[in-house]
Amino acid sequence: MLRIHTLASGSSGNCALIEAGVGLDRVVVCLDSGIAQRTARGFAEAAGLSITSVDAVLLTHRHSDHSANIVPTASRASAPLYAHADSLGTNQRTSMAEITRRNVEVRNFEDRGFFKIGPLLITPIKLPHDAEPTFGFVFETATAKAGFFTDLGRPEILMEPGLLDGMETLVLESNHDVDMLAKGPYPRALRQRVGGDLGHLANSQTFEILASSAPKSLKRLVLAHLSLKNNTKELALETAHAALKQRGLADVLVQIAPARGHLPLDAVQV
Ligand SMILES: [Zn+2]
Ligand SMILES: [Zn+2]
Numbered sequence: 001m002l003r004i005h006t007l008a009s010g011s012s013g014n015c016a017l018i019e020a021g022v023g024l025d026r027v028v029v030c031l032d033s034g035i036a037q038r039t040a041r042g043f044a045e046a047a048g049l050s051i052t053s054v055d056a057v058l059l060t061h062r063h064s065d066h067s068a069n070i071v072p073t074a075s076r077a078s079a080p081l082y083a084h085a086d087s088l089g090t091n092q093r094t095s096m097a098e099i100t101r102r103n104v105e106v107r108n109f110e111d112r113g114f115f116k117i118g119p120l121l122i123t124p125i126k127l128p129h130d131a132e133p134t135f136g137f138v139f140e141t142a143t144a145k146a147g148f149f150t151d152l153g154r155p156e157i158l159m160e161p162g163l164l165d166g167m168e169t170l171v172l173e174s175n176h177d178v179d180m181l182a183k184g185p186y187p188r189a190l191r192q193r194v195g196g197d198l199g200h201l202a203n204s205q206t207f208e209i210l211a212s213s214a215p216k217s218l219k220r221l222v223l224a225h226l227s228l229k230n231n232t233k234e235l236a237l238e239t240a241h242a243a244l245k246q247r248g249l250a251d252v253l254v255q256i257a258p259a260r261g262h263l264p265l266d267a268v269q270v
Contacts, residue, residue, distance in 0.1 A: 027118035061134035175200035210243035
């Protein structure tokens with residue numbers, strides 16, 4: 001069993017729970033913690049889960065919409081914090097002093113260096129983004145496989161042959177529409193950052209990934225980290241549906257991860 005619950009997604013905060021295994025083998029992993037702890041706790045409860053008893057906490061990158069509450073979340077749950085060494089210590093909230101004060105055990109990972117948490121095999125995949133380093137993850141159990149990739153400025157890494165193969169569930173960024181970003185309210189420097197090679201995926205780049213590399217095994221696609229100002233759910237959905245149709249995968253269920261609130265995702269069991 002492998003189930004992903006998104007609790008928050010986007011530049012105002014990110015948090016997801018990954019549930020894997022059954023019975024005594026079951027583990028729950030918290031992926032990023034960029035929203036208020038009380039809010040995360042409530043959303044987790046709505047999913048029938050407890051964020052204060054997760055087995056591990058995992059960090060994609062240092063940006064505060066992902067890392068703001070990562071140390072207190074790990075501390076409250078008495079869970080180890082899995083992060084790349086360079087993602088921690090860059091601000092007060094993830095400083096070594098804070099990690100020590102809150103008695104959090106850090107376990108470092110490296111690009112493509114897989115590790116296990118109970119029955120869950122996790123492989124970090126380094127992504128091009130302006131917090132060096134930034135990671136997406138491949139999650140696998142004996143019976144299911146899923147991918148979680150947000151905060152990347154270029155699509156090529158996810159078009160690597162075989163990388164997405166076998167996944168039933170894919171959480172993928174579809175951040176902005178290129179025209180809306182160009183004409184939108186952001187100041188020029190921010191527009192350039194978001195739209196740049198180390199920014200966020202445009203709908204059209206998400207299209208490229210899906211049209212070229214969406215695996216035949218795919219059952220469910222979740223579009224994530226949508227911009228509230230430079231995108232619409234309709235545009236993101238329309239673009240993803242068009243890509244999947246082109247790929248011969250018109251039956252895939254496509255959903256949007258809400259900016260706030262629980263979306264449960266079942267990776268189909270095989
Ligand atoms: Zn982000
Ligand atoms: Zn980021």
